[in-house]
Amino acid sequence: MIDSAADSYRAGTVAIVGRPNVGKSTLLNALVGQKLSITSPKPQTTRHRVTGILSNQAFQAVFIDTPGLHTNQPRALNRLMNRAAGSSMADADLILWVVDAARWTAEDEAVLERVRTAAKPCILVINKVDRLKRREQLLPLIEKLAAFHAFAAVVPLSAQRPADVNRLAPVIEGLLPKAPPLYPVDQVTDRSERFLAAEVIREKLTRSLHQELPYGLTVEIESWQEQSDPPAVEIHAVIWVERAGQRRIVIGKGGQVLKAVGRAARLELNQSLGRRVHLELWVKVRENWADSDAALRALGYEST
Numbered sequence: 182m183i184d185s186a187a188d189s190y191r192a193g194t195v196a197i198v199g200r201p202n203v204g205k206s207t208l209l210n211a212l213v214g215q216k217l218s219i220t221s222p223k224p225q226t227t228r229h230r231v232t233g234i235l236s237n238q239a240f241q242a243v244f245i246d247t248p249g250l251h252t253n254q255p256r257a258l259n260r261l262m263n264r265a266a267g268s269s270m271a272d273a274d275l276i277l278w279v280v281d282a283a284r285w286t287a288e289d290e291a292v293l294e295r296v297r298t299a300a301k302p303c304i305l306v307i308n309k310v311d312r313l314k315r316r317e318q319l320l321p322l323i324e325k326l327a328a329f330h331a332f333a334a335v336v337p338l339s340a341q342r343p344a345d346v347n348r349l350a351p352v353i354e355g356l357l358p359k360a361p362p363l364y365p366v367d368q369v370t371d372r373s374e375r376f377l378a379a380e381v382i383r384e385k386l387t388r389s390l391h392q393e394l395p396y397g398l399t400v401e402i403e404s405w406q407e408q409s410d411p412p413a414v415e416i417h418a419v420i421w422v423e424r425a426g427q428r429r430i431v432i433g434k435g436g437q438v439l440k441a442v443g444r445a446a447r448l449e450l451n452q453s454l455g456r457r458v459h460l461e462l463w464v465k466v467r468e469n470w471a472d473s474d475a476a477l478r479a480l481g482y483e484s485t
């Protein structure tokens with residue numbers, strides 16, 4: 182039983198921000214102990230805010246995973262992604278700023294500026310320390326960043342190591358305001374199964390396709406039919422691409438690529454939805470969907 186009415190209970194929202202590819206979504210999933218947000222080795226994987234809720238006897242942290250803040254990309258989709266990250270930061274009680282221990286870029290520099298102007302408590306998470314040969318290699322980065330901003334804490338870790346992530350949780354707890362829980366304590370996300378399914382399909386596509394193609398596609402759930410006895414769900418999804426040539430690549434020779442994507446997505450969804458999944462995928466062309474605010478809205482991208 183969680184005594185969430187206790188005066189000492191802490192609760193608040195925690196925005197996880199940083200440039201693309203530093204490991205924000207990996208960290209969200211590790212903190213919550215469940216795969217909620219998709220991850221891949223390619224930058225700009227996350228396009229939406231994804232809430233992950235961690236509740237226990239003492240505190241509730243409502244983590245908001247955000248799209249990587251990036252510069253110099255003019256499409257409507259890029260604007261929307263950066264806005265989603267910026268507004269999450271503005272609304273949060275606490276910021277987790279994630280950087281890569283082994284790679285500092287101009288985009289990190291731009292995020293630092295935003296963290297400074299947000300003027301709220303911020304934990305600097307230096308991720309991917311497993312990539313460093315020696316821990317002392319962190320010192321110049323810590324010194325440089327600490328000179329620019331008074332961080333509430335600096336935590337070097339690897340989001341892939343559970344023991345490291347467990348060290349971060351109490352640091353977060355100590356920085357949350359005293360408040361009753363914001364969500365029911367058994368709730369893990371505010372996202373629907375439909376949303377999570379579309380994201381899993383996009384993750385498999387992003388991981389299978391090379392170069393620029395993942396940026397030109399989006400996934401829309403067209404129909405979702407529940408069946409009982411035995412419990413199952415039939416999902417029809419459309420993969421929207423921007424050009425006919427991309428459609429051919431996503432389908433692959435003899436349908437090989439699409440088949441492998443469908444299989445990988447179905448296996449994961451069987452597990453995460455806890456019932457049998459029948460998945461049908463179609464690939465359709467919608468020119469320049471990522472440049473148009475109206476097309477983005479129609480495809481389920483919320484404007485913030």
Ligand SMILES: Nc1nc2c(ncn2[C@@H]2O[C@H](COP(=O)(O)OP(=O)(O)OP(=O)(O)O)[C@@H](O)[C@H]2O)c(=O)[nH]1
Pocket residue numbers: 199200201202203204205206207208219220221222223224225226227228247248249250308309310311312338339340341342
């Ligand atoms: N070696 C190592 N790789 C990591 C670690 N954390 C994440 N990664 C990898 O880094 C890549 C990017 O991880 P994501 O979690 O998708 O990064 P992100 O910051 O959410 O990226 P965007 O959504 O594109 O902004 C993936 O290939 C992860 O497996 C870590 O601690 N060590």
Ligand SMILES: [Mg+2]
Pocket residue numbers: 205206207218219220226227247248249
């Ligand atoms: Mg991400």
